[in-house]
Amino acid sequence: MKLDRHTLGFWIVLIGLIVLIQILVSLGILSPFWETLLKIGAVMSIVSLGLNLIYGFNGQFSLGQWGFYAIGAYAAADVTYRWTQMNNASGLMVLLLVVALVGIAFFLTAKLVARLRGLDPLSAFALYIVAVLIAAVIGVQLGRVLIAPATQILSSLPPNLSLQIVYLIAVLLGGCLAAEVSYLFGLPVLTLGSDYFGIATLGFTIIVKVLLDNSDTLLGFEEMKGARGMVGIPKTTSWLWVALFLIIVIILLRNLLHSSHGRAIISVREDEIAAKAMGIDVAQQKTIAFVLGSFLAGLAGGLYAHINGFLHPNTFNFIKSFDPMIIVVFGGLGSVSGTIMAAFTWALVLEGFLRILLPAGFETWRFVVYPLFLLVMMLLRPQGLFGGFEFPYLRQVLPKPYTPKTEEQLSLVHAIEEASEGD
Amino acid sequence: MNNEQLTLLQRIIKGKWIGKGFLALLALAVIWWVGGKALQSPPLFFQQIINGIQLGFVYALIALGYTMVYGIVRLINFAHGDVFMFGAFVSFFSVSQFQLHLWPIKALPSLPPALGIVIGTLSVILLSMVSCAILAMTIERIAYKPLRDAPRISALITAIGVSFFLEYFGALPFVFTPNFITYKRPFDIVTWYIQGGIHRLEAGAEAPPGSVIFSNVLIIIIVVSILLLVGLNYIVRQTKIGKAMRATAYDKPTSRLMGINVDGVISTTFAIGASLAGAAGVLYATAYPQVVFWMGIIPGLKAFVAAVLGGIGSIPGAFVGALIMGQAEVLSAGYISTPMRDAVAFTILILVLLIRPTGIFGEPEREKA
Numbered sequence: 001m002k003l004d005r006h007t008l009g010f011w012i013v014l015i016g017l018i019v020l021i022q023i024l025v026s027l028g029i030l031s032p033f034w035e036t037l038l039k040i041g042a043v044m045s046i047v048s049l050g051l052n053l054i055y056g057f058n059g060q061f062s063l064g065q066w067g068f069y070a071i072g073a074y075a076a077a078d079v080t081y082r083w084t085q086m087n088n089a090s091g092l093m094v095l096l097l098v099v100a101l102v103g104i105a106f107f108l109t110a111k112l113v114a115r116l117r118g119l120d121p122l123s124a125f126a127l128y129i130v131a132v133l134i135a136a137v138i139g140v141q142l143g144r145v146l147i148a149p150a151t152q153i154l155s156s157l158p159p160n161l162s163l164q165i166v167y168l169i170a171v172l173l174g175g176c177l178a179a180e181v182s183y184l185f186g187l188p189v190l191t192l193g194s195d196y197f198g199i200a201t202l203g204f205t206i207i208v209k210v211l212l213d214n215s216d217t218l219l220g221f222e223e224m225k226g227a228r229g230m231v232g233i234p235k236t237t238s239w240l241w242v243a244l245f246l247i248i249v250i251i252l253l254r255n256l257l258h259s260s261h262g263r264a265i266i267s268v269r270e271d272e273i274a275a276k277a278m279g280i281d282v283a284q285q286k287t288i289a290f291v292l293g294s295f296l297a298g299l300a301g302g303l304y305a306h307i308n309g310f311l312h313p314n315t316f317n318f319i320k321s322f323d324p325m326i327i328v329v330f331g332g333l334g335s336v337s338g339t340i341m342a343a344f345t346w347a348l349v350l351e352g353f354l355r356i357l358l359p360a361g362f363e364t365w366r367f368v369v370y371p372l373f374l375l376v377m378m379l380l381r382p383q384g385l386f387g388g389f390e391f392p393y394l395r396q397v398l399p400k401p402y403t404p405k406t407e408e409q410l411s412l413v414h415a416i417e418e419a420s421e422g423d
Numbered sequence: 424m425n426n427e428q429l430t431l432l433q434r435i436i437k438g439k440w441i442g443k444g445f446l447a448l449l450a451l452a453v454i455w456w457v458g459g460k461a462l463q464s465p466p467l468f469f470q471q472i473i474n475g476i477q478l479g480f481v482y483a484l485i486a487l488g489y490t491m492v493y494g495i496v497r498l499i500n501f502a503h504g505d506v507f508m509f510g511a512f513v514s515f516f517s518v519s520q521f522q523l524h525l526w527p528i529k530a531l532p533s534l535p536p537a538l539g540i541v542i543g544t545l546s547v548i549l550l551s552m553v554s555c556a557i558l559a560m561t562i563e564r565i566a567y568k569p570l571r572d573a574p575r576i577s578a579l580i581t582a583i584g585v586s587f588f589l590e591y592f593g594a595l596p597f598v599f600t601p602n603f604i605t606y607k608r609p610f611d612i613v614t615w616y617i618q619g620g621i622h623r624l625e626a627g628a629e630a631p632p633g634s635v636i637f638s639n640v641l642i643i644i645i646v647v648s649i650l651l652l653v654g655l656n657y658i659v660r661q662t663k664i665g666k667a668m669r670a671t672a673y674d675k676p677t678s679r680l681m682g683i684n685v686d687g688v689i690s691t692t693f694a695i696g697a698s699l700a701g702a703a704g705v706l707y708a709t710a711y712p713q714v715v716f717w718m719g720i721i722p723g724l725k726a727f728v729a730a731v732l733g734g735i736g737s738i739p740g741a742f743v744g745a746l747i748m749g750q751a752e753v754l755s756a757g758y759i760s761t762p763m764r765d766a767v768a769f770t771i772l773i774l775v776l777l778i779r780p781t782g783i784f785g786e787p788e789r790e791k792a
Contacts, residue, residue: 061576061579116432116436117436118436118437119436119441120439120442121442121777122439122441122442122443122445122446122777122778123436123439123440123441123442123445124442125442125445125777126441126442126444126445127441129445185773188773188776188777189773189776189777192776192780195497195498195499195575195576195579196731196776196780198499198576198579199499199724199727199728199731199772200769200772200773200776202724203724203728203768203769203770203772203773204769204773206724206765206766206769207765207766207769207770210762210763210765210766211766213762214760214762214763217760218760218763319587322583322587325580325583329580364591364594364595364596364601365595366591367587367590367591367594368588368591368592368595370584370587370591371583371584371585371586371587371588371591372584372588374580374581374583374584374587375566375581375584375585375588378570378573378577378580378581378584379569379570379581382573382577
């Protein structure tokens with residue numbers, strides 16, 4: 001990586017801020033209330049960055065982000081819960097193998113579908129479903145075999161270290177699970193028009209919430225306790241963990257968006273037909289953006305689950321799924337820095353200051369004021385509060401305009417310019 | 424390549440047999456499940472069907488508003504469910520605060536009491552319809568009209584914002600309060616049961632086991648809905664404004680050139696759709712006598728699913744789709760588990776979008792430049 005002034009400045013400021021907050025937390029100057037809010041701000045940044053990738057950069061209006069967030073949260077929480085409360089690695093191994101095998105099943109099915117040319121979408125979807133079911137059953141059976149050895153190996157480590165390892169894998173697995181669900185769900189719905197897609201994803205969020213409400217009876221996960229809420233999750237998410245994940249996500253997104261893949265993703269938002277004419281596989285770009293965005297949502301869910309150590313299906317109510325949407329719209333569609341700033345502003349100002357400063361009756365007014373802001377934003381400033389501002393490090397470097405050198409190239413450019421003026 | 428040279432695999436691909444087999448399996452599973460339960464207890468099954476019809480007609484009224492608005496401005500009017508809620512609340516206040524349903528008896532004591540109640544109930548419904556129409560026209564004027572040329576998603580986010588605003592403004596303590604409120608019906612309930620003939624069920628009495636019961640609420644819902652549907656069909660098919668609506672839905676710029684006041688037509692469409700939602704709000708509240716500020720969200724979304732299922736933009740489609748949705752909801756609530764009805768509704772949506780995105784009655788959409 002080339003270190004220029006902007007890059008260096010960006011990293012110094014970012015890491016400085018993170019270390020400063022960590023020092024303030026360790027010294028006890030920053031109360032746990034504010035620390036939690038900062039963590040939630042970082043988690044919301046990751047969710048919203050994922051949504052911004054789907055909606056802001058790829059142009060797919062998704063309301064399903066909250067559902068994937070819920071999947072990641074519950075999956076990760078279940079893994080660490082089983083490790084700390086039941087003292088075995090059952091959740092870890094089973095989920096690991098299911099995620100891995102389903103991933104392989106996707107890969108193989110994709111190859112098969114590509115070979116069977118002219119397969120209609122419904123048949124392809126049916127093949128995927130069958131493959132996933134088979135892979136999941138095998139994964140559960142294999143995972144059971146591996147529970148005992150894995151538990152032994154992890155138990156031989158110091159308890160704190162093993163917990164951190166389990167936690168890290170759990171969070172990543174939560175993200176992967178969300179990504180795989182999103183891939184399967186995206187197969188039928190990604191081809192729809194934008195607002196149908198929005199409704200289908202909203203439906204997805206509602207389905208997830210209903211399933212979580214009945215997670216103990218219908219899904220058979222006793223420890224999730226359904227609508228009573230899941231307690232006893234270890235509070236492992238520290239400020240450094242969320243900061244680390246946020247940094248990785250920022251680098252990931254920056255590098256993706258600056259690559260040719262990123263430009264392809266953005267071109268789909270700008271004009272699908274033109275992108276297709278340029279040889280871009282529109283369906284593939286949509287899938288990449290959707291799956292990656294959902295992965296980020298699942299990751300953030302895993303982080304969130306270990307902040308308070310408590311999960312309740314009402315947290316994943318579809319009304320709340322508009323929170324990341326509001327953050328993305330306010331931060332600016334297609335702006336990474338705007339999203340992060342808006343997420344922290346949302347957490348600190350709306351959840352923090354206003355709750356402390358304003359009288360108790362404000363809670364009822366909150367959702368009256370939100371939509372009015374949203375309406376005014378849509379009418380007056382559709383580019384977002386920060387107006388597409390981007391830190392120089394994150395700003396996209398566009399290829400330099402083409403400069404003709406030889407006489408022949410010059411005449412060609414003139415000819416093209418004249419032709420385009422004729423429109 | 425000749426047809427004879429196609430291998431078995433190619434034939435399977437060409438005939439889309441994998442997808443068809445998958446669907447057939449799914450349909451068989453559903454029939455097996457519902458059929459097994461129905462054979463266990465036929466009266467219970469018929470009871471569910473009747474409840475489903477009652478719900479389906481209410482959904483049909485809401486779905487029509489969605490389908491009409493979507494047909495004309497291509498906007499999923501999220502606030503429609505909250506207009507429905509507003510209609511229910513207007514009727515709640517007009518009945519319990521102002522005793523509007525009693526005015527014929529007070530004003531004309533010589534009227535037969537039955538007729539008086541009918542007129543009173545109809546005027547309650549009419550008041551809700553008119554207030555919902557005014558509300559929807561205001562929303563359209565303030566929130567949607569300035570965004571008519573903006574990207575469709577901006578309008579959709581605005582619609583979500585309007586929906587939130589209506590809900591949480593309603594939740595304020597001095598508006599509708601955030602609590603469940605018991606709804607007072609404008610008429611007394613009369614129940615019948617079917618067991619070898621239709622018998623009147625006396626108040627407070629238990630229906631004999633193994634019988635199917637229904638009440639005058641069901642009859643009122645069906646009669647009012649059918650009257651409104653016929654009226655709507657008349658407006659859309661026979662009147663000048665209906666012709667203008669169809670023209671605007673077909674091609675907006677051209678209809679403007681033909682001298683149609685497009686903004687006026689859009690406004691009227693919102694008003695008609697909202698008045699149907701207002702009537703649906705009253706009927707829903709009489710059937711399930713409770714009102715609360717968020718009551719419009721889930722029925723609104725389900726009615727939208729019904730509109731998509733029937734083919735968005737198609738009036739008979741919305742009606743058929745809503746009846747199917749009503750049955751699906753009641754059967755899944757009765758035979759799987761109550762909260763699962765929401766999940767089933769959206770599973771249907773995803774299946775419809777997968778199999779036939781244009782819906783049952785929808786025509787393939789024209790590709791627009």
